[in-house]
Amino acid sequence: MSFFISQIPALIVSVPLFCAPFCIISNHKFLSWFIALIATFFSFICSIFLFLNIQENMVISYAMGQWLAPWGIEFRIDKLNSFLILIVSFFALYACFFGLKSLKNDIQESKISLFWTSYLLCITGLLGVLITGDAFNIFVFLEISSLATYIIIGLGRDKKALYASFQYLILGTMGATFIVIAIGLLYVSTGTLNLFDLSFRVKNIVDNPALITAIAFLFVGISLKAAIFPLHTWLPNAYSYSPNVTTIFLSATATKVAIYLFFRFGYDIFGPSDIISALSIGKIIIFLSLLAILFGSIAAYKQSNIKKMFAYSSVAQIGFITLGIGLMNSSALTGSISYMFAHALTKGTIFALIATLIFSLKDIDIKSISGLVKTQPLIAFLFLITLLSLIGFPGTVGFISKWYLILGALQYKSILVIVIVAVSSLFTIAYVWKISKLIFLSEPTKQNLDIPIIMKFSCVLGSILVIYFGIFPGFLINNANEISSILMSR
Amino acid sequence: MSSFNINPNLVLTLLIILPLTNAFLLWILSPRIQVIKILTVTFSTLLFITSLFVFLNFDNYFNYRYAPLQIFEDIYLEFSFEPIGLIFMLVASSLWIVNTFYSFGYMEKNKEKNLKRFYICFSFAIFSTVSLALSNNLITSFIFYEILTLSTFPLVAHHGNDKAKKGATTYLFILMSTSIVFFLVAIATTWVTQGSITYTNGGVLSDNLGYPFFYGFLYALFIFGVSKAAVMPFHKWLPAAMVAPTPVSALLHAVAVVKAGVFLVIKISIYIFGVLEVENISISGFITFISSFTIIAASFVALYSDNLKRRLAYSTISQLSYIVLATSLSNFFGIIAAIFHLVAHAFGKITLFFAAGNIYTATHKTEISEMTGIGLKMPFTILCFLVGSLVMIGLPLTSGFISKWFLITGIIQHDMTVPLVIIIILSTILNTAYFIPFVYKAFQKPQKNRLSDVEKLPKSMIISIAFCAFFSLYLFFNPEIILNIIRFTGIPL
Numbered sequence: 001m002s003f004f005i006s007q008i009p010a011l012i013v014s015v016p017l018f019c020a021p022f023c024i025i026s027n028h029k030f031l032s033w034f035i036a037l038i039a040t041f042f043s044f045i046c047s048i049f050l051f052l053n054i055q056e057n058m059v060i061s062y063a064m065g066q067w068l069a070p071w072g073i074e075f076r077i078d079k080l081n082s083f084l085i086l087i088v089s090f091f092a093l094y095a096c097f098f099g100l101k102s103l104k105n106d107i108q109e110s111k112i113s114l115f116w117t118s119y120l121l122c123i124t125g126l127l128g129v130l131i132t133g134d135a136f137n138i139f140v141f142l143e144i145s146s147l148a149t150y151i152i153i154g155l156g157r158d159k160k161a162l163y164a165s166f167q168y169l170i171l172g173t174m175g176a177t178f179i180v181i182a183i184g185l186l187y188v189s190t191g192t193l194n195l196f197d198l199s200f201r202v203k204n205i206v207d208n209p210a211l212i213t214a215i216a217f218l219f220v221g222i223s224l225k226a227a228i229f230p231l232h233t234w235l236p237n238a239y240s241y242s243p244n245v246t247t248i249f250l251s252a253t254a255t256k257v258a259i260y261l262f263f264r265f266g267y268d269i270f271g272p273s274d275i276i277s278a279l280s281i282g283k284i285i286i287f288l289s290l291l292a293i294l295f296g297s298i299a300a301y302k303q304s305n306i307k308k309m310f311a312y313s314s315v316a317q318i319g320f321i322t323l324g325i326g327l328m329n330s331s332a333l334t335g336s337i338s339y340m341f342a343h344a345l346t347k348g349t350i351f352a353l354i355a356t357l358i359f360s361l362k363d364i365d366i367k368s369i370s371g372l373v374k375t376q377p378l379i380a381f382l383f384l385i386t387l388l389s390l391i392g393f394p395g396t397v398g399f400i401s402k403w404y405l406i407l408g409a410l411q412y413k414s415i416l417v418i419v420i421v422a423v424s425s426l427f428t429i430a431y432v433w434k435i436s437k438l439i440f441l442s443e444p445t446k447q448n449l450d451i452p453i454i455m456k457f458s459c460v461l462g463s464i465l466v467i468y469f470g471i472f473p474g475f476l477i478n479n480a481n482e483i484s485s486i487l488m489s490r
Numbered sequence: 491m492s493s494f495n496i497n498p499n500l501v502l503t504l505l506i507i508l509p510l511t512n513a514f515l516l517w518i519l520s521p522r523i524q525v526i527k528i529l530t531v532t533f534s535t536l537l538f539i540t541s542l543f544v545f546l547n548f549d550n551y552f553n554y555r556y557a558p559l560q561i562f563e564d565i566y567l568e569f570s571f572e573p574i575g576l577i578f579m580l581v582a583s584s585l586w587i588v589n590t591f592y593s594f595g596y597m598e599k600n601k602e603k604n605l606k607r608f609y610i611c612f613s614f615a616i617f618s619t620v621s622l623a624l625s626n627n628l629i630t631s632f633i634f635y636e637i638l639t640l641s642t643f644p645l646v647a648h649h650g651n652d653k654a655k656k657g658a659t660t661y662l663f664i665l666m667s668t669s670i671v672f673f674l675v676a677i678a679t680t681w682v683t684q685g686s687i688t689y690t691n692g693g694v695l696s697d698n699l700g701y702p703f704f705y706g707f708l709y710a711l712f713i714f715g716v717s718k719a720a721v722m723p724f725h726k727w728l729p730a731a732m733v734a735p736t737p738v739s740a741l742l743h744a745v746a747v748v749k750a751g752v753f754l755v756i757k758i759s760i761y762i763f764g765v766l767e768v769e770n771i772s773i774s775g776f777i778t779f780i781s782s783f784t785i786i787a788a789s790f791v792a793l794y795s796d797n798l799k800r801r802l803a804y805s806t807i808s809q810l811s812y813i814v815l816a817t818s819l820s821n822f823f824g825i826i827a828a829i830f831h832l833v834a835h836a837f838g839k840i841t842l843f844f845a846a847g848n849i850y851t852a853t854h855k856t857e858i859s860e861m862t863g864i865g866l867k868m869p870f871t872i873l874c875f876l877v878g879s880l881v882m883i884g885l886p887l888t889s890g891f892i893s894k895w896f897l898i899t900g901i902i903q904h905d906m907t908v909p910l911v912i913i914i915i916l917s918t919i920l921n922t923a924y925f926i927p928f929v930y931k932a933f934q935k936p937q938k939n940r941l942s943d944v945e946k947l948p949k950s951m952i953i954s955i956a957f958c959a960f961f962s963l964y965l966f967f968n969p970e971i972i973l974n975i976i977r978f979t980g981i982p983l
Contacts, residue, residue, distance in 0.1 A: 392670065393640075394633035401564065406678040418675065425670045433663065439648065441655045477563060 005049060009062040009075040013084065013128045014045045015039055016092075020120040024113050031099055032113035036120055043127065047082070047089040054082040057333050061133070073200045076133030078485045080268075083337070084260050085130050087344050091252035092123045094348060094458065098246035099454040101357050105362075106243035107155045115155050122148035122249075135183045135193045138261070142179065142225070146172045149254065151241040159419060164237035166392050171224055171234045178221030185214035199269045199490075206275055217283065225259035228285075228322055229292030232315045236299075236428035239311035244355030247307060250270040255318055256340050266335075268486040277328070278478070285326030290420050292319030299426030301434060305355075305364045309431065313390070316428070317343045323421070324405055331486035332408025334404055334409055338476050339401035344388045347468065349462030353383055356455045369435070371444030378456070380439050382463040387432045389466045392425065397468040402475065492824060502569055505579070506621050508537045513613035514543030515938040521524055521606040527594060529771045537620070545576060545975070552978055562771060565687065570626035572689070573978035574760070574829055578753045579623040581836045584618050585745050587627045588954045592844060593737035595948030599851050601720045602735055605642060612741075614641035619746045619828065624754065628677045628687040628762070631754055632669070634719070638750055639665045644740055647735055647736045651980075657733035665717055666725040673715025676708055678764065680696070685903035689757060691980065693764015705763075706747030706776055712758050713777050718751025720807045721777075721814055722784040729803040736847030739799060744839035752813040760979065767821035777818040778906065782913045786812035787885040789920035794904040796857050798846045801924060802839070805882060808917065809835050816897050822981050824900035825974075826831050833972050836963045838890060840868055844873035844955040851951065852944045858928055870952065879925030881917060881962050889965030894918075 004011075016076065018040035023032040053060060062075040075084075107115055125145025127137050150172070154165030187193055187208045190201040205211050220231070227235040235255075239247050244350060270276050296316025303309035321343065324336025356379060361368045373380040385396065390400035402425075409421045469476050501628050512533035520524050544551055548571070557566035593612075597605060618638035625631040639662065647658035684694045695705065717724035743749075748907050759765045785808050792804035809831070816828040848871040855861055865872035877888065884894035894914075901910045965972070977983050 227857050259539040263586075342632045388640075389668075394629075400562070402676065403674075406675060407682055410675075410678055422675045426667050429663070429667055429670070433659075437659070441658075471559070473562070474560060481563065 005053065006062075008046045008050050008053075009060065009077060009131055010064065012043050012050065013075075013088070013124055013131060015046075016120040016127070017124040020117045020124070023117040024037075027113050029104070029109060029112045030041075030100075030381060030458065032116040032488055033096070033103075036096050036116040037093075038331075039120055040089065040096045042122065043372060044089040045091045047085045047134055047259040047267070048079060051082045051086050052077060070192060070194050072382075074133040074194055074196070075121050076196060077131060079479070079486055080337075081130045081260065081264060082450070083483060084256065084362070085127060085342070085478050086339060088130065088253045088257065089251060091344060091348050092126075095245050095252070095460070097434070098248060098352055098355065098455060102244050102359055102455065105359055106157060107244070107306060108157070109308070111155055115152060115245075118148040118151040119245070119249070121145075124148075128251055129257050130260060131382055133195050133453070135195055137193075139176065139180050141182055142466055143176055145254070145257075146176060146225075146454075149238075149246075149250065152246045152249075153238050156242045156246075158241045160237065161241040161243075164234075164241045167304055168234040168238045169233070169331055172201060174222030175221045175231075178217045178224070179379075182214040182218035183206065185217070186326035195264070195269055197273075200268060211275065212279065214279075215270065215275065217280065222261045222265070223288075226255050226322070227264065227315060227318055227428065229288050229315060229319060230294055232296075232318075234291065235315060236308050236311040239314065239351075240305055240307040240361050244358060245349065247311075248348055248351040248355060251310075251351050252344040253272045254328050255314070255406075257327070257345055258341050259318070259321055259330070259340060263323070264485060266325065267490055271487070271490045280324045282328045285322050286313075286417065287370065289319040289323035289326055289483060290417070290424075292316060293420070294427065297424065297431060301427070301431040301490055304366050306354055307351075307364065308356065309435070313428075313431065314343075317347065317390075318426075320405060320424075321402075324408055325415070327408045327412045329411045330481075330488045331411055333405050333487055334477070334480045335401055335404030335406075335408050337483050338404060338473075341403040341476055341480070342389065342397040342469070345462065345465055346386050346396075348388045349382075349459065349466060352384065352455070352462055353379060353459050356451055356459055359455065360451050366435070366438065367445065370438040372439040372444035375444045377449070379459065382447040382459050382487050383439055383464045384436065387436060391428050391432055394469065397473070399470055400473045404480070496543075498551050498571070499556055501540060501551065502554075502571070502624065503555050503780040505537065505544075505624065506569070506617065508533055508540065509613045509617035509620060509702060512960070513610045514604060515618065516610045516613065523598075523605060524532055526605060526609050528612070530590050531587070533582070533613070534590050534616075538583045539622075541576070544571060545580060546577065548573075548975070549977065555804075557626075561629055561897075565627065565629050566698045567630050568626040569621070569624040569630070569738055570689075571624070572626070574753065574910070575623040575625075575976045577829060577833060577972060577975050578749060579612075579831055580621055581749065582616065582619045582746050584622065585836065585840055585958075588957055589737055589745075589840070590884075591739040591950045592740070592847070592954035593735075594773075595849060595950040595954075596735065596737050596847055597953075599945075599948060600735070602648070602955075603659070604648065608735075611641055611644045612738075615645070615746055616744060617641075619750060620638060626689055628680065628689075628758075631757075632673060634667070635669060635673070635716070635750065635754065638747060639669070639720075642738075642747060643805070645738045645742065645865075646731050648735055648738065649733065653661050653690050653736070654733045655861055657730040660730035661727045664724055664730075668715055668717035668724050668769070671715075672711045672717075676715050679708060679711070688830075689761030691761065692759070695764065696763050709759075710776055713755060716751050716754045716758070717836050718747055718808050719755050719814055720748060720751065720784075720884055721781055722787060722811075725784065725788070725807045727806055730948045732797075732799045732803050736799070736843060736850060738850065740840050740847065742842035743803065744806060744843050745836045748810055749836060752810055752828070752832060756788070756817050756825070758819070759817045759892060760825065763931050765817070765825065772854060775906075777849060778815060778910075781815040782910065784808065785815065785917045789924070790916055793920060793924045796859055796955060797855060798849070798858050798861070799843075801858065802842050802846060804982055805842075806835075806839055807919070808921075808948050809839070809882060812893075812897065812917075813817075816893075816900060818898045819904045821903050823896050823903060825979075826904055826976055826983070827896035827900055828980060829976055830896060830972055831890075834860035834889035834893045834965060837958050837965065838878045838888070841874050841878035841881075841955060841958040841962060844951070844958060845871050845878065848951055848955060852947055861928070862931045862934055863936035865929070866935070867931075868947075870927060871955065875954045877959040877962055878931050882925060887963060887966055889962050889969070891966060 064073040128141030300312035324332040389396035389398035512741040530715035551571040557568040622634040788808035795801040875926040884890040
């Protein structure tokens with residue numbers, strides 16, 4: 001048992017990786033789904049063990065192949081990434097569980113096993129990015145996940161899925177290239193790829209222009225992956241035309257992993273050498289975040305495709321998360337981290353609900369959900385809960401994160417930021433209201449089909465978690481607080 | 491009396507749980523009207539008895555705190571027994587019973603549908619009102635303030651037609667956006683600057699008097715954030731909410747919802763800004779000005795509204811600003827006037843709304859111009875209406891006089907005496923102008939369009955309105971019931 005526990009960091013990544021080929025070998029709809037489910041479930045269990053382990057030992061370092069740290073590849077787990085690994089592996093499981101029925105509608109039956117293969121590879125990549133302590137390794141895992149993501153987006157039935165996938169391919173490759181250039185520059189100027197090592201050596205080369213160039217490349221590359229305004233253009237199409245399982249999974253995890261890199265590089269690695277504040281990157285992020293919030297919310301309000309509406313809403317919500325990063329104080333960071341959690345939970349559930357509706361209505365136009373409260377009262381009620389969480393209504397998880405973000409904005413002591421944070425809620429209310437009005441105040445236009453129990457269960461589970469973490473936020477707040485105090489003390 | 495000593499935790503939990511249980515039972519049990527009636531009457535009576543019990547044993551329960559749940563690190567969901575909250579709770583719970591009886595008659599007679607949803611939402615609204623009245627910090631208040639908004643939304647949209655939807659939309663949008671944009675930010679600012687958002691005797695912010703601008707700005711944020719107090723320019727939701735069935739307008743938009751707003755204004759002024767400790771330093775001239783403006787402007791709109799419920803709505807806006815004005819005077823008499831008017835106006839305005847409901851039920855008339863001669867057909871209702879309007883005007887023999895008396899005393903102690911006295915006089919004239927001619931015309935013989943047959947009203951509606959009118963008069967002769975509780979706040983009386 002103790003051997004098993006000591007190998008968990010490797011297992012978390014390698015189990016989905018090695019299960020992936022079996023999916024395509026099986027070439028069977030149900031079997032491939034089942035393999036994916038087992039693999040994601042295993043990852044989730046491992047991440048729980050890892051998370052509990054981190055509560056006792058602050059940092060776990062795992063030497064891959066027993067090559068020790070500065071030379072070999074190190075998996076380095078601390079509070080920050082163990083928390084995110086938990087989120088990502090949970091939503092990998094959640095989306096996979098949800099996907100049994102939903103996927104049949106969304107892609108050709110012959111390609112289902114291919115989908116699950118890519119899905120597992122994507123998880124491998126995302127978990128790898130989170131867990132690794134090696135800069136070049138980050139790039140490799142990021143590429144694994146991106147390549148797999150292009151496939152799971154492109155498999156959508158809609159012709160536009162191919163276009164969305166291609167668009168993401170181009171932009172994603174550019175982002176990855178920028179990141180690899182940055183890592184190359186860092187390696188040349190410091191002589192190390194190990195992140196922990198890097199954080200010490202960066203201090204010695206603060207005056208080196210190569211460092212500034214590296215930071216610039218890294219910043220843009222990560223921003224692309226995280227879909228930070230104005231580099232968000234791939235996101236709305238990728239979310240709206242891909243199969244629903246992909247949307248649930250990506251909205252809950254992919255951008256969060258990229259944002260994790262902001263935390264890792266911005267605070268952990270470059271933080272101690274004050275170069276980030278010298279370049280006033282914080283101010284740039286705040287500015288872009290505020291634009292993202294305004295633009296995303298307005299664009300969301302204008303959409304008539306329901307998936308696209310919430311895709312743009314994600315652009316705005318990512319703005320809230322990065323705003324916390326840019327504000328650079330402990331409350332804002334707590335807000336940002338809890339916002340990642342809250343947004344993953346809320347948006348994951350919202351897209352699960354939308355997937356359920358698309359399954360039963362066979363339509364993605366916003367009009368099709370009108371009068372939902374009469375035809376599907378349960379789904380309408382769950383929708384209400386998640387939408388309230390999006391606004392930040394008290395009693396839902398969205399309120400917790402919004403509160404800390406407002407505290408952070410107040411501590412930043414800029415009237416403009418406070419005003420925009422406060423007013424931006426209005427924009428959120430506007431598009432949430434547009435949906436709610438259709439659900440609760442319109443007459444039904446379509447007859448609904450029955451909803452499979454597996455989908456109902458997933459939606460109920462998600463909504464219960466939204467409420468649970470809103471009423472008992474201790475777990476979330478404690479972790480977010482600890483992480484932010486660790487990051488701030490660096 | 492104090493021989494009874496039931497565990498205060500139990501009493502507190504009971505107060506919060508009772509309306510919630512009612513909602514739950516209504517939800518799971520059959521939607522037969524008989525079941526709804528029995529349940530709602532039972533639970534509203536139980537709630538009133540419990541709050542009466544607290545009232546009678548208040549010496550024991552005063553300042554008792556209970557924090558069942560942690561929300562943020564140092565912020566709890568916290569409840570306490572506190573004098574102003576007790577008054578608000580007593581008003582809300584007693585009028586819930588009266589209104590329940592009234593609504594049975596009204597809903598049956600007007601053949602309203604979806605009764606189950608109606609009564610469930612009503613219980614929810616009372617649950618959030620009681621929890622709000624008992625809340626002991628700003629976040630707790632905020633949470634129940636929002637739940638109150640949300641739970642009353644289906645009641646406003648009850649009829650389900652386009653007009654109801656439009657009204658309900660305005661209602662929800664204004665209340666929710668102001669609370670999120672202003673109220674929440676004001677709470678967060680208090681927390682960041684002072685590190686405490688618990689209602690404290692003497693106030694949380696009183697050491698910040700050195701920064702009058704910050705102080706005044708924050709106060710304005712709070713007042714506009716609590717837009718249930720309907721201070722202009724965020725008052726539009728109240729007339730919009732008049733599309734609801736009359737019992738909803740009566741209890742929620744004369745008592746529970748609007749009083750939740752002014753209740754919070756009073757509580758925030760006393761326990762956050764500490765107006766009682768820093769007597770005679772005006773917290774915000776701006777709010778004094780804007781509430782005076784609201785009093786006059788709303789009265790003018792009321793004067794020109796032909797729809798009876800709309801006139802009552804604007805009268806409510808004007809009366810609520812009396813309370814805000816009285817609070818912003820920040821002296822003892824102002825606060826007493828505010829608290830007393832909270833009660834007096836509740837009973838007076840619910841009488842007026844019941845009267846409007848009676849007229850509508852009997853004749854299906856909503857416009858004032860059509861009501862000439864109605865007093866000849868239903869004299870008792872119009873007589874009660876007269877009592878209600880006298881409360882609004884503030885004439886002796888009605889409870890409105892007591893609050894106006896304290897208000898004028900408060901104004902005299904204030905440094906802006908002359909303009910404020912002019913405003914009070916002007917508003918009294920306006921009040922008279924939009925209520926008394928109506929009563930006068932009601933007893934005139936109609937010249938044309940003679941009123942058709944008047945339907946007979948159910949007894950429950952008559953008894954309800956009689957009770958409210960009687961109590962409005964009773965308060966004049968025995969104001970001590972309220973003043974005794976106010977003494978617990980430490981105001982020398």
